[in-house]
Amino acid sequence: MGTDTAPHAVPPVRGGRPWPRWPRPAAGAAGALLDVLHSDRWSIASPYGGGPTREQRFAAEFAAYLGTRHCVPTASGTAALMTALEACGVGAGDEVIVPALSWAASASTVLGVNAVPVFADVDPRTLCLDPAAAEAAVTPATKAIVVVHLYSALADLDGLRAVADRHGLALVEDSAQAHGATYRGRKAGTFGDVGTFSMHHTKVLTSGEGGAAVTDDPVLARRIEHLRADGRARAVRPPAVGLPELVETGELMGSNRCLSEFQSALLSAQLPELDALNAVRRGNAELLDGLLAAQGLRPQDTSAGTTARTYFGYAVELPGEAFPGVEAAAVAQAVTAELGLHVRPVYAPLYASPLYAPATRPRFALGAGHLARLDPGRYDLPRARRAARSWLTFHHAALLGEAADMHDIAEAFGRALSRPQPT
Numbered sequence: 001m002g003t004d005t006a007p008h009a010v011p012p013v014r015g016g017r018p019w020p021r022w023p024r025p026a027a028g029a030a031g032a033l034l035d036v037l038h039s040d041r042w043s044i045a046s047p048y049g050g051g052p053t054r055e056q057r058f059a060a061e062f063a064a065y066l067g068t069r070h071c072v073p074t075a076s077g078t079a080a081l082m083t084a085l086e087a088c089g090v091g092a093g094d095e096v097i098v099p100a101l102s103w104a105a106s107a108s109t110v111l112g113v114n115a116v117p118v119f120a121d122v123d124p125r126t127l128c129l130d131p132a133a134a135e136a137a138v139t140p141a142t143k144a145i146v147v148v149h150l151y152s153a154l155a156d157l158d159g160l161r162a163v164a165d166r167h168g169l170a171l172v173e174d175s176a177q178a179h180g181a182t183y184r185g186r187k188a189g190t191f192g193d194v195g196t197f198s199m200h201h202t203k204v205l206t207s208g209e210g211g212a213a214v215t216d217d218p219v220l221a222r223r224i225e226h227l228r229a230d231g232r233a234r235a236v237r238p239p240a241v242g243l244p245e246l247v248e249t250g251e252l253m254g255s256n257r258c259l260s261e262f263q264s265a266l267l268s269a270q271l272p273e274l275d276a277l278n279a280v281r282r283g284n285a286e287l288l289d290g291l292l293a294a295q296g297l298r299p300q301d302t303s304a305g306t307t308a309r310t311y312f313g314y315a316v317e318l319p320g321e322a323f324p325g326v327e328a329a330a331v332a333q334a335v336t337a338e339l340g341l342h343v344r345p346v347y348a349p350l351y352a353s354p355l356y357a358p359a360t361r362p363r364f365a366l367g368a369g370h371l372a373r374l375d376p377g378r379y380d381l382p383r384a385r386r387a388a389r390s391w392l393t394f395h396h397a398a399l400l401g402e403a404a405d406m407h408d409i410a411e412a413f414g415r416a417l418s419r420p421q422p423t
Helices: 029-037 054-066 077-087 105-112 131-136 157-167 218-227 261-293 328-339 368-374 382-390 396-400 403-418
Strands: 070-074 095-099 116-120 142-148 170-174 194-198 211-215 232-234 246-248 306-308 313-317 391-395
Touching (some): 029 261, 054 070, 054 211, 070 077, 070 218, 070 261, 077 105, 077 142, 077 194, 077 211, 095 105, 105 116, 116 131, 157 170, 211 218, 218 232, 261 396, 328 382, 328 391, 328 403, 391 396
Parallel strands (some): 095 116, 095 142, 142 170
Antiparallel strands (some): 070 211, 194 211, 313 391
16 A cells, blocks of 8 residues: 555646645635624623624524524534533433544533433444434433534434434434535425534534534423523523623523624535535535446435535445455545545444543543443444445545536545555
8 A cells, every 4th residue: 555655656646736725715714704893892702882793694594494493603513512412411420322433522511511322233225323222222211313424425313313212212413514414305404403513624514613402392491591601591581782692591401502793604604605616516526426336435425304404524445345355544545645535434433432541531520320321342243343444534625626527526535445455
């Protein structure tokens, strides 16, 4: 395999040509940020200025875009997940079923509310939480299921919603990687009791950092509003100009996890371009699917109910029967050298990830019994383990290029897989 340059002095496929950049500012983004800069309100906790905050405006816009009743913006996707779990009543000692293959926040947010993440295996074609595995993990201590739409796939929402309903569990729908995707014609994030989103730098809708929790339930929305603003909620009637708009209700203690006015303004500017950019990514991904499938690779599938995909990451499998002995990490290194594009294996199983290490945080040392329940050594889930060895992914920015760029990616994979493998 290649290392940091293509081997045998053969020029790399890409030859140094740049890839599309991300993030890209939308039309009007700079003006929106300047408006906030010269306003008297940079935070929702600032004194009332006589009209709705930028955060209120984005919340209404995003709720309308998704077709849901309530949106509460948050400082991050992690904050959205934590407030969602707490709003649904998850707390000390409760178990929350999470997919074994995901980003660290799927587990760390559960730990953050003093609950216990229980890892369940994934569907081998979509890499999303398998409903049968989730149901097998239910115990009397289970309080919720967190479903994650991963890379470009939507999870089996029909199956997972049914499992949650059968056992009286909350369903939190983590759509951090699925802004704009649809399942049976409805937007991702609207099937759970609460849907959560991340607006991190890498996401298809971004403000650098940020997030949101959405729900149709007004009680859950009010709880989330309190949980993300130190226990305060917006006044029912606007106060006089210059007075605080957030009221200390005493209903529920919270923490400060608010989105700033700058981030809210940026998101309002970016949102109108989301669908058009998603369409470009989708078209290029479909072209690339065919090019890679012709070489014996297996692009990521999605659940049967999917009606529109969103590509946070493009993921593809190196099937063992077609490429015996080939490790994803070696292919990733070679393809990266050919393209100048960071290609890497998919997430490690969460229980094997260096980012999941409860023993390194004294706050989780609630007794020997609790620590034993958090021990990652309890798990060895074969489908998640195999995925980490045989799947590759790259960031969605590359899908904003031209058809020729997809042919470059396919050629790079072909070169990497045609070389002799190390023994």
